[in-house]
Amino acid sequence: MNVLSKTLAAVAVSGLLFHSTVNADTLEIGLLTPSPIADVGWSKALVDGVDAVKAKYGDKVNINIIENIQEGPDADRIMNKMVGDGNEFLVLGSFGFMNGGLKLAKRNAKRTFLHASGYKTAKNFSPFTAKYYEGAYLMGMAAAELTKTKKLGVVSAFAIPELISTINGFTLGARSIDPEITVDVIWINSWFDPAKAQDSAKALLAGGADILFSNAQDTPSVVTVGEEGGAYVFNLNGSMKEYAPTKYLGVVKTDWAPFFVASVDAHLAGNFEGKNEWLGMQDDVVVVDDWNADISAEMMAKIEAKRAEIVSAAVHVYDGPLINQEGKEVIPAGERLEDGAILGMDWHVEGVNSPLPK
Amino acid sequence: MQFKLDRRVHYSKRMLIATPVIAIALAVLVSSVLLVLLQKPVLLTFHSFFIAPFENFYSITEIFLKFGPLLLIAQALAVGFRAKVWNIGAEGQMIIGAITASAVPVYLVDSTSALLLPAMLILGALGGMGWAAIAAYLKTRFNANEILVTLMLSSIALQILYYLLLGPWKDPMGFNFPQTVMFQDEALFPALFEGVRLNTSIFIPIIFTIGIWLFMEKHFGGFKLVVGGLAPNAATYAGFSSKKAVWSSLLLAGFAAGIAGMSEIAGPIGQLQRSVTSGYGYSAIIVAYLGALNPIGIIFAAFFLAVLQIGGDVALVSADLPISAVHVFQGLLLIFYLATYTFVNYRLRIIRPLTHSNTKPTP
Secondary structure (H helix, E strand, C coil), rough: CCCHHHHHHHHHHHHHHCCCCCCCCCCEEECCCCCCCCCCCCHHHHHHHHHHHHHHHHHHHHEEECCCCCCCCHHHHHHHHHCCCCCCCCEEECCCHEEEEHHHHHCEEEEEEEECCCCCCCEEEEEEEEEEHHHHHHHHHHHHHHCCEEEEEEEEECCHHHHHHHHHHHHHHHHHCCCCCEEEEEECCCCCHHHHHHHHHHHHCCCCCCEEEEEECCHHHHHHHHHHHHCCCEEECCCCCHCCCCCCCEEEEEHHHHHHHHHHHHHHHHHCCCEEEEEEEHCEEEEECCHHHHHHHHHHHHHHHHHHHHHHCCCCECCCCCCCCCCCCCEECEEEECCCHCCCCCCCCCCCCCCCCC | CCEEECCCCCCCHHHHHHHHHHHHHHHHHHHHHHHHHHCCCCHHHHHHHHHHHHHHHHHHHHHHHHHHHHHHHHHHHHHHHHHHCCCCCCCHHHHHHHHHHHHHHHHHHCCCCCCHHHHHHHHHHHHHHHHHHHHHHHHHHCHHHCHHHHHHHHHHHHHHHEEEEEECCCCCCCCCCCCCCCCHHHCCCCCCCCCCCEHHHHHHHHHHHHHHHHHHHCCCCHHHHHHHHHHHHHHCCCCHHHHHHHHHHHHHHHHHHHHHHHHHCCCCCCCCCCCCCCCCCHHHHHHHHHHHCCHHHHHHHHHHHHHHHHHHHHHHHCCCCCHHHHHHHHHHHHHHHHHHHHHHHHEEEEECCCCCCCCCCCC
């Protein structure tokens, strides 16, 4: 009983001591991530982004990170608590935080919200998405040179436009070099399920694929399977080269720093405007890196030339002619797929074998 | 050396009431050590867990938002557990309830009828019962173990949910995201107060609890159910059906879990999405046992667990605790509670290996 009363007293005192943690002069920035923050992966890329904000503003900002939060009613409460604790600028790191985050944004007009991978906007609520397909296109070119079976495999999270357009970009890049190449996709419906991702990767290898693409998996699961199975492998968001020292094809990195810093600038200046932020290589958000030494110099030159063309907008990954899985022409030669059609993409290009989950 | 637990003939009532207090003290003590090792603020953590949930009105309403489904499911499960029907698949019954209830707003997107909500309630209850009925049928017809069946049915329920969200029920304007349309206001429980998520569905568990209490304590049917579980032979001899116990236990749990699932999608979530249960189906098992399978005890247990979960969320944000540390603390609390409870009700006896002709129990 004595212990208890002491504890209770201590707890009560702590209530007085720690009540106010918010300093009016510093900007409190909150980051909510859907998976644990590891050395690599999606969540880590977001952390690197807010760290860049910290590097610029120093003591003027304070970063609060809450990791590994599942979408759902609990996430809504945690976001609510983050706002209640004084976070003025929130980065919501998963599409599952969209509806809860948007409600919160509407109630808190003076706070700024950045939301990953979504499609709804408000005055103070910007969804942000990377044009992964640009980087994946270049990876496809490299894959086309290295594949012997002409079969490429993709382990993919959710069949949302962001990921579908990335697979299509990869396929278009590969088939621009060798039109006989086909792509198989396994959808595992999770950002973070190492066991399932590995099983799927092994199944793809068993099916004859000798290049693997880990599409939005937050663990090195697929990358390690590639190394062990002797298949070249690449992934998104952050380099996982150390998990596949010999077979790492490269990385389609996302560097959120420029975008996060610009958004914080705008928030502090009072002119933040919520809009659909769709960022690619020309914004320095999508960066391709860590190319495998097995890629020939000739191919690297081709890739670099293509990269320059995409950055300068001379060419676009989704320039016509584009043919869908059913063999029907979607966009004729000389035309370009509209942004809206890419942002809402729900079809595969010719060359992808697997049907989309419908 | 062997250990044996003997049931105490006379146990201290005072100790029984002190049990939760001792458990909390022990959990606080052990996790304090862990927090110091993690270099996290000890006092702020416990403040987050036990004080912060009560610090403002919104937070208190959130406790009740969690309390509702926990109470509802745990009350129903406890009836089954007392009848020795081990339904651990309330999670799946909850998912199916959420699905069947969602059919209404998914197919009647434009309806503003006042009958939407009652229809969803009925469908949710029927869905949960239907799912539980599979286990009841397999148990009574083939004597299939209901622990395995209900657990595996939960996995199947989850896959059905994913199928619907990725396929026929996907929001056509939702860019292929695995979720349905947001439900219209008429398909949602009205909020109890402005600006909070707690809604009128909270009355369902309360009414249900009163019903269960009356049934178990005052009604002969409750007695029959318990006897059927404790001594099936005696029950058969007395003319009570143990099959009936299986059916009624599972249907009751399916009913409650189905409504709980419906209350989530027609409450804080407002649509059908991949995570609809918040793990209530499993947490409710803990609640049922924490409450000693007693309708009154379960009220306190559900409230306690709700506070603990809200407190855990606060600790994540305010005390910067990693989510696994939150789970460790919650786990410690439950383990210490169950241990303390056991030692109040049972005496530990150490049996030494035979050295002489007879064993002597140590005092």
